[in-house]
Amino acid sequence: xxxxxxxxxxxxxxxxxxxxxxxxxxxxxxxxxxxxxxxxxxxxxxxxxxxxxxxxxxxxxxxxxxxxxxxxxxxxxxxxxxxxxxxxxxxxxxxxxxxxxxxxxxxxxxxxxxxxxxxxxxxxxxxxxxxxxxxxxxxxxxxxxxxxxxxxxxxxxxxxxxxxxxxxxxxxxxxxxxxxxxxxxxxxxxxxxxxxxxxxxxxxxxxxxxxxxxxxxxxxxxxxxxxxxxxxxxxxxxxxxxxxxxxxxxxxxxxxxxxxxxxxxxxxxxxxxxxxxxxxxxxxxxxxxxxxxxxxxxxxxxxxxxxxxxxxxxxxxxxxxxxxxxxxxxxxxxxxxxxxxxxxxxxxxx
Amino acid sequence: xxxxxxxxxxxxxxxxxxxxxxxxxxxxxxxxxxxxxxxxxxxxxxxxxxxxxxxxxxxxxxxxxxxxxxxxxxxxxxxxxxxxxxxxxxxxxxxxxxxxxxxxxxxxxxxxxxxxxxxxxxxxxxxxxxxxxxxxxxxxxxxxxxxxxxxxxxxxxxxxxxxxxxxxxxxxxxxxxxxxxxxxxxxxxxxxxxxxxxxxxxxxxxxxxxxxxxxxxxxxxxxxxxxxxxxxxxxxxxxxxxxxxxxxxxxxxxxxxxxxxxxxxxxxxxxxxxxxxxxxxxxxxxxxxxxxxxxxxxxxxxxxxxxxxxxxxxxxxxxxxxxxxxxxxxxxxxxxxxxxxxxxxxxxxxxxxxxxxxxxxxxxxxxxxxxxxxxxxxxxxxxxxxxxxxxxxxxxxxxxxxxxxxxxxxxxxxxxxxxxxxxxxxxxxxxxxxxxxxxxxxxxxxxxxxxxxxxxxxxxxxxxxxxxxxxxxxxxxxxxxxxxxxxxxxxxxxxxxxxxxxxxxxxxxxxxxxxxxxxxxxxxxxxxxxxxxxxxxxxxxxxxxxxxxxxxxxxxxxxxxxxxxxxxxxxxxxxxxxxxxxxxxxxxxxxxxxxxxxxxxxxxxxxxxxxxxxxx
Numbered sequence: 001x002x003x004x005x006x007x008x009x010x011x012x013x014x015x016x017x018x019x020x021x022x023x024x025x026x027x028x029x030x031x032x033x034x035x036x037x038x039x040x041x042x043x044x045x046x047x048x049x050x051x052x053x054x055x056x057x058x059x060x061x062x063x064x065x066x067x068x069x070x071x072x073x074x075x076x077x078x079x080x081x082x083x084x085x086x087x088x089x090x091x092x093x094x095x096x097x098x099x100x101x102x103x104x105x106x107x108x109x110x111x112x113x114x115x116x117x118x119x120x121x122x123x124x125x126x127x128x129x130x131x132x133x134x135x136x137x138x139x140x141x142x143x144x145x146x147x148x149x150x151x152x153x154x155x156x157x158x159x160x161x162x163x164x165x166x167x168x169x170x171x172x173x174x175x176x177x178x179x180x181x182x183x184x185x186x187x188x189x190x191x192x193x194x195x196x197x198x199x200x201x202x203x204x205x206x207x208x209x210x211x212x213x214x215x216x217x218x219x220x221x222x223x224x225x226x227x228x229x230x231x232x233x234x235x236x237x238x239x240x241x242x243x244x245x246x247x248x249x250x251x252x253x254x255x256x257x258x259x260x261x262x263x264x265x266x267x268x269x270x271x272x273x274x275x276x277x278x279x280x281x282x283x284x285x286x287x288x289x290x291x292x293x294x295x296x297x298x299x300x301x302x303x304x305x306x307x308x309x310x311x312x313x314x315x316x317x318x319x320x321x322x323x324x325x326x327x328x329x330x331x332x333x334x335x336x337x338x339x340x341x342x343x344x345x346x347x348x349x350x
Numbered sequence: 351x352x353x354x355x356x357x358x359x360x361x362x363x364x365x366x367x368x369x370x371x372x373x374x375x376x377x378x379x380x381x382x383x384x385x386x387x388x389x390x391x392x393x394x395x396x397x398x399x400x401x402x403x404x405x406x407x408x409x410x411x412x413x414x415x416x417x418x419x420x421x422x423x424x425x426x427x428x429x430x431x432x433x434x435x436x437x438x439x440x441x442x443x444x445x446x447x448x449x450x451x452x453x454x455x456x457x458x459x460x461x462x463x464x465x466x467x468x469x470x471x472x473x474x475x476x477x478x479x480x481x482x483x484x485x486x487x488x489x490x491x492x493x494x495x496x497x498x499x500x501x502x503x504x505x506x507x508x509x510x511x512x513x514x515x516x517x518x519x520x521x522x523x524x525x526x527x528x529x530x531x532x533x534x535x536x537x538x539x540x541x542x543x544x545x546x547x548x549x550x551x552x553x554x555x556x557x558x559x560x561x562x563x564x565x566x567x568x569x570x571x572x573x574x575x576x577x578x579x580x581x582x583x584x585x586x587x588x589x590x591x592x593x594x595x596x597x598x599x600x601x602x603x604x605x606x607x608x609x610x611x612x613x614x615x616x617x618x619x620x621x622x623x624x625x626x627x628x629x630x631x632x633x634x635x636x637x638x639x640x641x642x643x644x645x646x647x648x649x650x651x652x653x654x655x656x657x658x659x660x661x662x663x664x665x666x667x668x669x670x671x672x673x674x675x676x677x678x679x680x681x682x683x684x685x686x687x688x689x690x691x692x693x694x695x696x697x698x699x700x701x702x703x704x705x706x707x708x709x710x711x712x713x714x715x716x717x718x719x720x721x722x723x724x725x726x727x728x729x730x731x732x733x734x735x736x737x738x739x740x741x742x743x744x745x746x747x748x749x750x751x752x753x754x755x756x757x758x759x760x761x762x763x764x765x766x767x768x769x770x771x772x773x774x775x776x777x778x779x780x781x782x783x784x785x786x787x788x789x790x791x792x793x794x795x796x797x798x799x800x801x802x803x804x805x806x807x808x809x810x811x812x813x814x815x816x817x818x819x820x821x822x823x824x825x826x827x828x829x830x831x832x833x834x835x836x837x838x839x840x841x842x843x844x845x846x847x848x849x850x851x852x853x854x855x856x857x858x859x860x861x862x863x864x865x866x867x868x869x870x871x872x873x874x875x876x877x878x879x880x881x882x883x884x885x886x887x888x889x890x891x892x893x894x895x896x897x898x899x900x901x902x903x904x905x906x907x908x909x910x911x912x913x914x915x916x917x918x919x920x921x922x923x924x925x926x927x928x929x930x931x932x933x934x935x936x937x938x939x940x941x942x943x944x945x946x947x948x949x950x951x952x953x954x955x956x957x958x959x960x961x962x963x964x965x966x
Contacts, residue, residue, distance in 0.1 A: 253615030
């Protein structure tokens, strides 16, 4: 019944609109207002452009200033400071161009609206003007390019030797992290060795794997360079940590990397943002299927001492899954047991 | 001149057969070889797709703006894609996003815009009887039609249409295990696109041939309207880039169906390791964007060409810097082929490549800037008549500025790290290419409707349509910049899983409401369009007092366009408000010898040549 009355209502409204439209058409035929150039509606449209310009700018500035802290999220990495500086410099330059060109566009439209007593200026070309607005943008753009190149090369430079290395593996639909353990070397992996438990496809013929550990959260030390080794095992994913200004695709078959220096601990960010529940997060930004919007990884940034303590408390993956010792070649069994801190007793118990 | 010879032959042909043509309904309206009919076919198909593509965006905007809302009422349309709890299925959300992109970019803004206006205007504005090959032209439309049918069918299959994003990056698009849309839906997508590419190539070859060979007497390249220059360069870009997409799609088809490993390597999915080794997903991205980036200009250049024409006509002023406009378009054409990898700064490709592509990308901003300044100078000291077409053209310039400037952010690799794949990108390309090209298309329809259908559209409705659309589009896409700077990723079904993306709930609702409003306003246009075809006021011969040749044809030009001889051309198309002239416009076919009062110094010398050639 409600559906029916809505339908009738819509029909009536449309009928009324149609009637108004017909009436207006007939009126304009009688008044011949369509045949005049630059009639009343020309003035109205010209005015509306000015109104749009003024209201648009008021709205733009009001919203941009009022909500600055909402969209400008805090920076928590060293390179984030310089990429954001570049961002805001570009914003300054383009902002000025934006304001000037939009004002000219709408002001000219208003100022030079049709007037039967006036005729337009025949002004087909002027090479000097063309040169000016070729060369000036070229110079401005060159400086942006040069600045951009400097920043880009700095951000993308090889990671320092002393970087903490962490592997991030993306799969449908979560992230897994792996630390190299005490030997500071990530062990080898092979996608053919992946199974429900061995999600990384750890290759146990490589002795570097034995002490690798895979915690549920990503912990990082403040003030030290960290290198993410990023890979995916099914489809494309992309590691995105908004507060660190960090993004890099995870590509099956082609490991990628991104290094940075976190500058604020989670605790410090909680104070800065005034949000006691603040947490760093990693999200996926390359569409990867049904659960694309839910690939959340929690990141904890700590003081270096706390970080080292946390690291020393982590159990190697192999010691949590000792049944994988069978995959270790016989001559390396002993090394594996020592490195992964598996005690014979635990094995026997199983 | 070869072109004249061909035209003369055609003239004879038409005179011989003028009274023998008895078109029946099928040859006149369906399998027509007349470029005007084919253009209208493209237009109507484009409008159909625009409604579907736009409608899809409303559904996913509902989800984004009102994540809590009950969408049970959509079940009659979407069936099982509404979950039992009355929500949109997340995978169908991705399908909607994907199909919205595909439809809008290819079917509406490539076929609907370029297909319509290249077909309609090229013969009329260069003074030709028809396209070089009417038959190929007809094939071009029917390939597009079949491609449309295949894509349309894919919307209704059980596993859903393709849903890996309009860029269809493998491995997601290659593996049916990865998502249901990568099954039959993806196959149909690839088939449809292959047909679409054939259609584009058939059309493009025709446009280029026609422009080079069939120009009327006197119509040198230096006298071509900017619309024709734009269509010409668009066709060249399409001809060079679309085959690469075909190649990319073909390799993807091999990977999907014949076990090859062009794009696949090291994959463990759905509980098993796949045998594929040695492929590279990055390869696909390179191939895709080798088309994908030029595609942006395939969409944009015709719109800019149309705008140049409309702004000059309605400012009653010559377009400022005709030569500079052509050089800019040439520059954009060439550069559009060497910037593709700026879509891939964080794809894992070598950062050094990133720096090269950043350099080239920012260079392409220079010709774009020149175009904007030239538009502004054309308006300066004009005598502007706000026809609906003019309003949409001014709107286009505004969008082109707003969206173009944000290109300087995302084209700068260091800034792009943060902005890549966020709503900032969505805002950027929807303004600069989506909305700008869409406005170009609407401007073109309003401007050439009188020629197409012999009747006028209602201008008041046009004004209302413009103002709601113009304000509405800014309300939809401007807020997305803020959302993007805050890092919100695109193609997200919902933002509730992340603390970082918990803000902007209100703004997202606002955007959705604005989108519904803007979409609603398009029905004003649809009414105006279809009503005016049948009941509009009869159009005068040259309603906008324009200079180009199409306005010298009869009100309803028949097959062959001009009943008698094709007019020859004596001047460039922008003699508006020439000092000394009686009227504020002098059409291209008026000889200089007839306008001694307004001829410029260098033109007086051509007057003699004209007289000599007239005698021979």
